[in-house]
Amino acid sequence: MTSTRAAPRIACLAFFSVFGLSACGGGDDAPVLSGPATSIEAAPQRSTCPPALPADASCLTGTDSRGAHYLIAMPADWNRRLVLHAHGGPDLSAPTAERAVEDATRWAIMVKAGYAWAGSTFRQGGVEVRAAAEDTERLRGIFRQHVGRPALTILHGQSWGAGVAAKAAETYTAETVGEKPYDAVLLTAGVLAGGTRSYDFRTDLRVVYQYLCNNHPRPSEPSYALNLGLPAGTTMTQAQLATRVNECLGLNLTSAQRSAEQNAKIDTIVRVIKIPATQIQAHLNWGTFHFQDISGKRTGGASPFGNTGAVYSGSSDDAALNAGVLRYRADAAAYRQFSTDTDPTGRIPVPVLSAKWIADPTAFVELDSHFRSVMQQGGSGDRLVQTFTTAAQSHSYISDPTYPTLLSALVEWVEKGSKPTPAGIAAACPSFEAAFGTGCSFSPAYASPALESRVPARERP
Structure with a gap:
């Protein structure tokens, strides 16, 4: 008879056997954990991947215990790193599984670059950052329980989801959940000044x-x-x-x-x-x-x-x-x-890398200046590197080579201690164009103006 304690590991082993992978998390030496990632969640189901993903990728889908749909995409040759995605919006309507498919399609470049990708639709519609952060952390637990423990986890927030990612990174830490949940944070096109x-x-x-x-x-x-x-x-x-x-x-x-x-x-x-x-x-x-x-x-x-x-x-x-x-x-x-729900505190204990299109019409570039100040005030200023681009497809997507460049810089920072610079990232980007297409436009000398230079200051409670 199989014990309840062993069930997640058996499910994980079955998953890795199907996908041709070789290692799982779990075991008797697992740390004592707390937080959303420890909730008992049903195993995801095999699913057809969106057409934009590599043909040899494999996908899992499911709905978590709070009603959030999710999709996990695994490249055939996984580099043992996970990108945990927090999407933009927010949506006001009830979540649908199609939203996770749309997000996986938009961020297919990350799977093409060898990263596992996991994205939640969040449990409900509405402007509620902490709940979305909780759902994102719960998805990390689903991956941990039913897929395996990645060697490195990068939390990626896009647009409004950048605020979700910042809130998750400061809320769920080694001190609060019993293990280091995220090794680094990537914030793109971020709404970063809090609600x-x-x-x-x-x-x-x-x-x-x-x-x-x-x-x-x-x-x-x-x-x-x-x-x-x-x-x-x-x-x-x-x-x-x-x-x-x-x-x-x-x-x-x-x-x-x-x-x-x-x-x-x-x-x-x-x-x-x-x-x-x-x-x-x-x-x-x-x-x-x-x-x-x-x-x-x-x-x-x-x-x-x-x-x-x-x-x-x-x-x-x-x-x-x-x-x-x-x-x-x-x-x-x-x-x-x-x-309390939406504003970042600047207390993020891991490396943070951001990218913003200078002419972004939705999430103004000046928001990044406020976030920089918040990170400095919160004691995390040295853990933030900001980059800016002169071109983008839209607010929702900069370009294909941009994201593998940023992810590679974060990996180097975490694994080798080599803190990136805007100039170094700009110089590295063209080397990714052969594999991922043209589109590098980093502007390493750019510094975002103060938020008050664009949005008038006002009285606050």
């Missing part, structure tokens, strides 16, 4: 848009504080919001088709909020629906956002703009609650 600062400009967008357009809400509709996004219980679709925006700004038209007034209003938003015209709709969506999720579900009906004290500039009449926009003060309790 209390990263979203300020969306509050600014809401009030400037309302000053210019006065249709969100309309004068005929009940008024509400714009920093709530939408009041709890209020329903609106993205298509309905787009209709209002197009009524005022004509974003669905070419510049030549718009009226002079519409072009002038767009120009005001672009200059004051410092976002491209092509991003106005997306950020209004976030400032409407994500804000509603935050105030309605996370902070007890109050808003952690405010614009009291913010001075706007760049319009044709800044005095009139600053006098005319609606002003809100962040609720102190909501601010503290949201800060």
Whole structure:
């Protein structure tokens, strides 16, 4: 009769036998562990890999005990290193298994480079960083229990997921879980100033848009504080919001088709909020629906956002703009609650490497300056190396050779103690282009400006 204690190791051995691998974790010498990774989770099931992955890769899928779907991808010639992925977003709808497939497809380059890859959809929709960090750590446990112990684990956070990864790395450490869960952290296109600062400009967008357009809400509709996004219980679709925006700004038209007034209003938003015209709709969506999720579900009906004290500039009449926009003060309790959930502390005990497209229209490059300050204040400044690129396919993906370059630099840092430099990473990138295609554009001399140079400072609780 097989003991319950031995079951995870037997499942692991079966997995490695199927995939042609040779080592598993577990055993009588396993440390005493705690945290989400220790939860008893069902073994994942063999699954067809997304077509973007190498043809000889193998995949596992499953749903964890909290309802998060996940996908694990194994290259045929595994380098014994795991990339544990925290995706961007966040999604407001319930998670689906397809999201994990989409993420594995986007990050197929990591499997092509020889790394195992594992990504969770997170358990629920919504702007909740700690829960997503917990689900990510739980997936590490699933890999550990049912696949094996990698020689090195790199925690990768993309966009909003970079904040998730930072929170996971400071929360789950050797001291808190009984083993070193992550050897290094990779943050790409990161929303890295925490929720209390990263979203300020969306509050600014809401009030400037309302000053210019006065249709969100309309004068005929009940008024509400714009920093709530939408009041709890209020329903609106993205298509309905787009209709209002197009009524005022004509974003669905070419510049030549718009009226002079519409072009002038767009120009005001672009200059004051410092976002491209092509991003106005997306950020209004976030400032409407994500804000509603935050105030309605996370902070007890109050808003952690405010614009009291913010001075706007760049319009044709800044005095009139600053006098005319609606002003809100962040609720102190909501601010503290949201800060606890989303804001990094800078206490990450392992190497951290970040990459940001300088012109990223979604996660501004200035956010990285704030994160650098937080890491320094938290005592982890020496464990952070920041890199920047001059080109990218989009906010969601820089280029194929970029990521193997960054992962290789992290591996060297962890395994050999060779701390990378931006110049060294830039110099190394072209050597990866033969295998992964062109796309190196690191700018080693670049330093990100202060966040306040782009987003006006304001009063905070």
